[in-house]
Amino acid sequence: MIRTADPSIFNEEEFRSQLRKAEEDVGCKLLGERSHGNRWETIHEIPLWAERAGIQYESSLGIKMWESRPPMQGYWVGTGLPYHFIDPNGYRRMNLLEIPFFGSDNIFFWKPVEYIVAIKPDVCKSFIAGMGLSEDEAFEITRRFLDEALEKYHTANCYCFHPIYLAARKLKKPVYYTDTLLRKLVNHARERGAGIIGINSWNNFWRARENAEVESIEWNMEESSLKCRVKSPTGVESLTFIAPLEFDGKRAEVLVDGREKKFEEARILGGDYAMFTVDIKAAEEITIEVKYAKPPRQ
Structure with a gap:
């Protein structure tokens, strides 16, 4: 398969034109985009065009393809978490x-084929x-990566599922069926207590x-306690904090605005x-205190 485009046509003006058309079609402002030109490293200017057009995120990188063998899932950009682009002009x-993104649904089910992009x-x-x-084989791969993201890497797995493939079985369309994979992956995530967003x-x-x-971080050596203030100009829900589970033989106690806060015990990079x-409302300020006074759990 070959896709071509005249570079004199697909420029920043054409990018904005297609963005406006897409927003007219869906009836709302688009926050993100996925572009083949960026993913396949053929139009490096796309992130700059997207930023100037008011786009907030791009989601094309993360999957790796080779000239001689099928693609594989993995953290090919070093993480599953979001990061910012850097403008090479002044860094x-x-x-x-x-x-x-960890992959799109059709990549699992295509038969291996040479794909040429110009x-x-x-x-x-x-x-x-x-x-x-098969959908079962694809699920075993995605399940393993999800389990490792929860137990080992503490990161996110992002997937792109195409509506046409999700609906293809019901509509009896002769394309890839991916609804079973999505259903099994969502059910497994719920069983593991993973967030879905x-x-x-x-x-x-x-x-x-x-x-x-995070402001006014204070460590009280005599009381073995850490205190800080946290505020958010826009508000944020489920903002995660971690603190050492034990210090000097004593177990952590967490207080938020003076009230005891329950926590989960997690082992991260060899430490407990x-x-x-915590949830923080817009312009609100909270106080977090971690005290080490309780004896360790036997």
């Missing part, structure tokens, strides 16, 4: 997040696309998380931690 941190005449990319899996909400949460401010979440 400015751009107001555009990359939300790396968006620019002088930039041609060739890949083997498709893994040729749409990509717009994930973008909004991550930005609110970054805007939260108390993990808890």
Whole structure:
């Protein structure tokens, strides 16, 4: 399969034109985009175009393809969490997040085939696309990565499911059926207690998380206690904090605005931690205190 586009046509003006058309079609402002040109490294300017157009996130990177073998899932950009693009002109941190995705539903089910992309005449990319899996085989892969994200890497797995493939079985369309995979993956996530969130909400949460401010961090050596103030200009729900589970042979006790806060025990990078979440309203300030006075649990 070959996709081509005249670079004199697909420029920033055309990018904005397609964005406006898409927003007219759906009847709302779009916060994010996925572009083949960025994913296949043929139009490097797309993140700059997206930022100037008011787009908040891009979600094309994260999957890796090779010229000689089928694609594989993995943390190919080093993380499953969002990060900011950097403008090479001055190394400015751009107001555009990359939300790396772990894969799209059709990649699992394509039969391996050579895929040639020539968006620019002088930039041609060739890949083997498709893994040729059944829905059960695809679920076993996604299940393993989800379990490892919860137990080992403490990160997020982001997937792109196409509505046409999700509805194909019911509509009797001769394309890939992916509804069983999504249903099994969602059910497994719920069984494991994993959070499930749409990509717009994930973008909004991550930005609110970054805007939260931690101030006046104080450590009281005599009382073995840590205190700080946290505020959020926009408000944020389920903002996660961690603190060492034990210090000097004593177990942590967490207080939020003077009230005891329950926490989960988590083992992260070989250490034991108390993990808890707080909700902060817009312009609100809360006080978090961690005291080490209780004897360790036997």
